[in-house]
Amino acid sequence: MDDNYQNYTKAPIMSTPNETSFEVSDFFELEDWINEDEDNYPVLSSMPVGYNNNHSQMNQNYMVHNDMDFNSSGISNLHEGTFVQGGNNRIGRKEVRDKVAFKTKSEVEILDDGFKWRKYGKKMVKNSPNPRNYYKCSVEGCAVKKRVERDNEDPRYVVTTYEGIHNHQGPHL
């Protein structure tokens, strides 16, 4: 894990490690997941503003394809997935501003999306054998959070949830 972590969080890398291999074709369903929170995750609505800047490909069709890169830096460990987004929604009694969730088929949890994240927590969750990891954007003043966990039913998939919108353009601004 350490090796992968270093590779994927410290800086965008140009090459894909050997252990990061992807299949190309089969799409998965988010049914179970969506059913749990149907109101909170309206599928395939609009992309939050903060993500458009760096995720132009994603903005086209809200699906993460096998050839997708989050930005042009050659990051290639995001490949296949479905994107869902919730706007100003409520989860329980809490207001959630912008929540973006997608699931990617990846052997590593850490998906380099062009931003720099600092891990602040790790938790075992009840219905999954896999831990959930919590990250904050490490840019000062940016309160975007991200939650990463493996799909308990298919550990080949990684569920990533972003909360909030970056108030900056990139990891170093």
Add this chain to the structure above:
DNA sequence: CGACTTTGACCTGCGC
């Protein structure tokens, strides 16, 4: 030495 991860403790919301 600074930035970051790790990890147990703490906090809070929710259901019973």
Add this chain to the structure above:
DNA sequence: GCGCAGGTCAAAGTCG
């Protein structure tokens, strides 16, 4: 009110 589960904090450790 109590207990559980999820989310966050913060001290200590690690790494470049």
